[in-house]
Amino acid sequence: MATQLRLEGVTKRFTMGEREVEILHGVDLEIEAGEFVAVMGPSGSGKTTLLEILGAISQASSGSYEFEGQQVQSLDDDQLADLRARRIGFVFQTFNLMPRMSCVRNAALPLLYAGARRAERESAARSLLVRLGLGHRLAHRPGQLSGGERQRVAIARALVNQPGLLLADEPTGNLDHATGHEILDVFSELHREGRTVVVVTHSAEVAERAQRVVRLRDGQIERDERAVA
Secondary structure, three states, rough: OEEEOOOOEEEEEEEHHHEEEEEEEEEEEEOOOEEEEEEEEEOOHHHHHHHEEEEEEOOOOOEEEOOOEEEEHHHHHHHHHHHHHHEEEEEEEEEOOOOOHHHHHHHHHHHHOOOHHHHHHHHHHHHHHHHHOOOOOOOOHHHOOHHHHHHHHEEEEOOOOOOOOOEOOOOOOOHHHHHHHHHOOOOHHHHHHOEEEEEOOOOOHHHHOOOOEEEOOOEEEEEEEEOOO
16 A cells, blocks of 8 residues: 655644643654554643644644655645645544534535535535434534534534545544444444544544554654554
């Protein structure tokens, strides 16, 4: 398989008051197209920071990040926004849905930002929601949905632009065990279809679904374990 993501010597520093704190320390990581990777580690290990760099939400302080052969640090703000909008999907623990919008309008938001026509946006969003088992909830607002249903809307929103890379930050963290299992089934199916899936998690069940488990500790990769076929 081709390498889709490559980090070399990536550091990330934040200024906190009068001092500078380094969260990531020289991280090297390669992820191939079509892999399912779980990123694990204790709180404060740098998992979410790493995911934000992979998703071009945050830029590395130093080092190199190459996405599908393109150096991300060389992109300007408009190019970064386009990368995030068209080639990367995001799923968050807290769903981040717009409370006054229907499921269809929430799922269609990335296409709105991409300039697609309303009919095209809503058709694509509706198809994904039906596929994810929400055909009976299309006109409902997030407050009328269960946690699992809201996460499915968030997944539909992440997929509506058909990105090759799906990033998820603790996607089952606010769900009960049964609902979390259903969401993991969705991720496993997306992976089987050929998408690259990278999930930050504390859950051993999530890690069991992944092909690789990258373990972070104190801002460095402690272990990189591949599943035994």
